[in-house]
Amino acid sequence: MNQFVKIAVGFLPMLGAALSTGAVENDMVQFDIRVNKPGADIAPTMYGLFFEDINYAADGGLYAEMIKNRSFEFPDRLMGWRSFGKVSVMDDGPFERNPHYVRLISPGHSDKRTGLDNEGFFGIAFMQDSTYRFSIWARQVSDKPSRLLVELIEPDADGESQVCGSVKIKVSSKEWKKYTAILKPDRTVAKGGRLRIFLDSPEGVDVEHVSLFPTNTWRGHENGLRADLATLLAETKPGVFRFPGGCIVEGTDLATRYQWKNTVGPVENRPLNENRWHYTFPRRFYPDYYQSNGLGFYEYFLLSEEMGAAPLPVISVGLACQYQNRNPEAHVPVDSLQPYIQDALDLIEFANGDTTTVWGALRAEMGHPAPFGLKYLAVGNEQWGPEYVERLTKFVDALRSAHPEIEIVGSSGPQSEGEQFDYLWPEMKRLKVDLVDEHFYRPEDWFLSQGARYDSYDRKGPKVFAGEYACHGKGYKRNHFNAALCEAAFMTGLERNADIVRMATYAPLFAHVEGWQWRPDMIWFDNLRSVPTASYYVQQLYGTYKGARVLPLSMDGKPVAGAADQHGLFASAALDESGHYIIKVANTSSEPREVKFNFVGMKKKASLSDVRIIYLRAADKRAENTLDHPDAVKPYETSAKISGHDFSAVVQPESFAVYIVR
Ligand code: AHR
Numbered sequence: 001m002n003q004f005v006k007i008a009v010g011f012l013p014m015l016g017a018a019l020s021t022g023a024v025e026n027d028m029v030q031f032d033i034r035v036n037k038p039g040a041d042i043a044p045t046m047y048g049l050f051f052e053d054i055n056y057a058a059d060g061g062l063y064a065e066m067i068k069n070r071s072f073e074f075p076d077r078l079m080g081w082r083s084f085g086k087v088s089v090m091d092d093g094p095f096e097r098n099p100h101y102v103r104l105i106s107p108g109h110s111d112k113r114t115g116l117d118n119e120g121f122f123g124i125a126f127m128q129d130s131t132y133r134f135s136i137w138a139r140q141v142s143d144k145p146s147r148l149l150v151e152l153i154e155p156d157a158d159g160e161s162q163v164c165g166s167v168k169i170k171v172s173s174k175e176w177k178k179y180t181a182i183l184k185p186d187r188t189v190a191k192g193g194r195l196r197i198f199l200d201s202p203e204g205v206d207v208e209h210v211s212l213f214p215t216n217t218w219r220g221h222e223n224g225l226r227a228d229l230a231t232l233l234a235e236t237k238p239g240v241f242r243f244p245g246g247c248i249v250e251g252t253d254l255a256t257r258y259q260w261k262n263t264v265g266p267v268e269n270r271p272l273n274e275n276r277w278h279y280t281f282p283r284r285f286y287p288d289y290y291q292s293n294g295l296g297f298y299e300y301f302l303l304s305e306e307m308g309a310a311p312l313p314v315i316s317v318g319l320a321c322q323y324q325n326r327n328p329e330a331h332v333p334v335d336s337l338q339p340y341i342q343d344a345l346d347l348i349e350f351a352n353g354d355t356t357t358v359w360g361a362l363r364a365e366m367g368h369p370a371p372f373g374l375k376y377l378a379v380g381n382e383q384w385g386p387e388y389v390e391r392l393t394k395f396v397d398a399l400r401s402a403h404p405e406i407e408i409v410g411s412s413g414p415q416s417e418g419e420q421f422d423y424l425w426p427e428m429k430r431l432k433v434d435l436v437d438e439h440f441y442r443p444e445d446w447f448l449s450q451g452a453r454y455d456s457y458d459r460k461g462p463k464v465f466a467g468e469y470a471c472h473g474k475g476y477k478r479n480h481f482n483a484a485l486c487e488a489a490f491m492t493g494l495e496r497n498a499d500i501v502r503m504a505t506y507a508p509l510f511a512h513v514e515g516w517q518w519r520p521d522m523i524w525f526d527n528l529r530s531v532p533t534a535s536y537y538v539q540q541l542y543g544t545y546k547g548a549r550v551l552p553l554s555m556d557g558k559p560v561a562g563a564a565d566q567h568g569l570f571a572s573a574a575l576d577e578s579g580h581y582i583i584k585v586a587n588t589s590s591e592p593r594e595v596k597f598n599f600v601g602m603k604k605k606a607s608l609s610d611v612r613i614i615y616l617r618a619a620d621k622r623a624e625n626t627l628d629h630p631d632a633v634k635p636y637e638t639s640a641k642i643s644g645h646d647f648s649a650v651v652q653p654e655s656f657a658v659y660i661v662r
Helices: 229-233 297-307 338-353 358-365 385-402 417-432 444-449 481-496 533-543
Strands: 028-033 047-050 082-086 088-091 102-106 113-116 124-126 132-141 146-155 161-171 176-181 190-198 205-214 240-243 311-316 375-380 407-411 436-441 463-471 501-506 510-512 523-525 530-532 554-556 569-575 581-587 593-600 610-617 637-639 648-652 655-661
Touching: 028 501, 028 569, 028 581, 047 533, 082 358, 102 113, 102 190, 132 161, 146 176, 146 205, 146 530, 161 190, 176 533, 176 593, 176 637, 190 205, 229 297, 229 523, 229 530, 297 311, 311 338, 338 375, 338 385, 375 385, 385 407, 385 417, 385 530, 407 417, 417 436, 436 444, 444 481, 463 481, 463 648, 481 533, 481 569, 481 581, 481 610, 481 655, 530 593, 533 610, 533 655, 554 569, 581 593, 593 655
Parallel strands: 028 593, 047 240, 047 501, 240 311, 311 375, 375 407, 407 436, 436 463, 463 501, 510 523
Antiparallel strands: 028 554, 082 113, 088 102, 102 205, 113 190, 124 190, 132 176, 132 205, 146 161, 146 190, 523 530, 569 581, 581 655, 593 648, 610 637, 610 655
């Protein structure tokens, strides 16, 4: 990977970081980096990803399906579809858990037509000369074969349909069968396209599970994930991958909690679930937001493996969302938790069990006989109170006894501090969970005041998983550069405390520009394009240059505290597997800072030879990347020859720089 724009040293010195020219007026700051005394190891899981189906992240997003309500299972059975002619919804279809389908009957007049068309997610978009796999389950209604005409449509400004690609499908059996065809549009339609299906014979036809995918998907998996979005994920070099939520795990009631068993096996028979984000914010109301579960637990484990990230599933602890549902029936009685615990045990079997086990056999049948190597399991999302602790206790007992090899992640509640947080941490220690999940969506000043957050954490208790965080700008909750800079500054504190902080994942991950409920988010997209935010680049820089061991460093002879009063500078240092020194510095002040990096403990005869500097800086603190202007904030790279045991550099005002030193 080499996605950073390269700039010769000195060519654009004021834009980002450069080696020192002595032109900075304020005092030079000296960082001493002790290279002969590496500290804690930095966990391979240190920086990763958290996926939740919010903002149309799955259906309409990463999951490349282009048809909405493909199985006619939305409560309004034809939501997303327009029907014409003789169309009826039936409910005795071939897929037990998705029983609805549609019957198309000839209207009996050659000028009348029967059929239906689908609006996709915010319209269907397709690219000229790309190929798309259409598939449909169908059967003849009578003894004679029937025919379908399938078209990709671009409605023009006058409302007249332009056909951009079409195919005919002969349905030649009274038994349900899957029919597949490739469509190749003759033009690009970025917005408002539709997929139209006409009954093209006097004989009727039953249709079910209507699907359209690009053939170009992540790693070429048929009917898989959007290649551009999955590639962006992989390019952050994630070490851990948390899934499927978030509040999605809990459900607003227990019936709508995330149930992993509904997300595996043939996609046609994975039952629909509501998406709680469709109604959470009344002013961002999306009544057509459901979970098809096409991106389910198999796809998740596979993607984790392909990206080299350790999977970290989150399962329901038997509590529906505690914010939204205080009814007694939203809590499974403690003595009735067994099915929930069994779900957790079965998930481990699905991931790791051998192929003679029930769930291991299903994994093999789906295409992956080898185990996925699951090592972590989070029980509950943002749960709190004694009701959480008493339920978690049951899970911990069962998991420890059946799977002592699995590391358990408990919750510290939804806040970064306060009553629940203070109650839960000691409880997590008492239960001896392995990691505690902390969440913080906080403003700039919080992030800048927390650089030393983990310096004083108890080293004997559970480790920390910063499972959801993002800087939510005060009065300006967008993906602006300054939010990313605050995150970068804060993350130096995670890295310096890598002995206790073992994982960190920004949240949320994805947002469709036309269908978001929550922002900021790491990656924005529409149906054809995607754009990494400034925060994405911070995550990518940390993931790519994470290092293997922490190197102790001091600033002007004092421990780096990650405090805003240290000239606005935040820093961490690490040693990577190749013996390179990696230094990260965020300058949150509005002054350039001349810094000297002094490598203490190098052998007398040894000498530094070169430094690569990758830096993020924007012309404006509020700069943000958009689909139309994706390059407002992006990393630049420069390099220089150095020698001896030190070198000096200017860290530009409001910038983040990573130095890779040899
Ligand atoms: O990331 C969005 C939401 O924030 C998550 O679902 C939840 O865990 C948190 O409150």
